[in-house]
Amino acid sequence: MKDESNSPKGEPQKEIIPSLLDAFDFLKSVKDDLKVSGGLKIISRLQESENEKNLQYTLKRLVRSLGANVPEMRIGHFATLVSMLTKFNQITVPQLLDLVKKELHASGSSKSEVGDVALGQILVCCAVFRSGLMLRSTDEQQKEVMQLLQTASSKKNYLNTVASLILLDFVNQLNEDQFATIVWSNIKQEYKKDIKDHTLDSLYFLLLVSTKFPEKVKLRKLIGVPDILHEDHIPDICEKLMTGVDFNSISHPIYQEIGVQIVKSPHIQLFWNKIDGYLVKHNRNRELVSLNILNTILLNLDENVGIIPDLFSDNFFKLFMDWFKGLQTASKIRNKRTDEDDNKIMITKQRAVLFALAKALKNTAVESKTRVATL
DSSP states (O other): OGGGGGGTTTTTOSSSHHHHHHGGGGGGGHHHHHHHHHHHHHHHHHHOOHHHHHHHHHHHHHHHHHTOSSHHHHHHHHHHHHHHHHHHTTTOOOHHHHHHHHHSOOOSSOOOHHHHHHHHHHHHHHHHHHHHHHHHHHHHHHHHHHHHHHHHTSSHHHHHHHHHHHHHHHHHTOOHHHHHIIIIIHHHGGGGOGGGOOHHHHHHHHHHHHHHHHSOOOHHHHHSSSSTOOTHHHHHHHHHHHHSSSTTTTGHHHHHHHHHHHTTTHHHHHHHHHTTOOOSSHHHHHHHHHHHHHHHHHHHHOOOOHHHHHOOHHHHHHHHHHTTTTOOOOSSSSOEEEOOHHHHHHHHHHHHHHHHHHHHHHHOOOOOHHHHHHH
């Protein structure tokens, strides 16, 4: 291959710049600074050469690598793609979608490969969002990107969460009109269903966008009531929060958001009573969920502080104290990873709740009788 410096002046370069090829090796590094260095070199070489062949080669290689099964490799290529879409305005959504069809498809029936490819497609959408390309695209192109995001996220359960968080990150950059035309108009029908049919991901998304854009997200038309934490829906929401919980889902952001929003609701007592109903016997993951929610409630409780004693309800408190007594039952009745220590995990979370309780009780609005009832 010839370096561009050897090409006659004004003559179109016919081969890929060797230094461009070399820069891709840095994107695979486990070190972030080397990834950044590689990305900067790629962008710099493309800007210097102003050659369409180099541009298309780079774009193709970056898109293809987003479907790799090596996380470190995806990170470097994703960051470089975002930078590339930001710097080179001639790249369009149709170009990217065409590359997705050609480069990001599962060649076999391997479940892991399907997941890797779908994640790659989601990352392409994310790059379109973060680079600003989405805002520069036509209505039809925006619709195609949203369709790709929804289709890819449906391939695996965990991808729903990834896609939801990526979309929320994009939504946070938009004003009300942009949200309505670019995002909501393309996905609204997916959220028009009974509360029982929602997932943790769709509920979380709906909680946030209905709070941010209440004039555009008409909850009554979507779920039949004016707010998500409506009295009629609390039993179903609590069931959704407390059933089928695994160790990966206990850190889902919906639990914190529910805690933040239920504090402002007149139905907080009803909500916590329903949560307590799922704590009849030990289930580590359910208990962790309840601790996460309670911790958030206590940290955000400015009004209605008289409810604090009731939050340490009978079932919750019994299980809470069992762990301080050195309970080992939960560890014995289920398979667990070698790096899991149930007692340590639970005690750490419980201490956080006790610190949050101490902070809540210092609120000047808390009366002495409330402190006594709590202690």
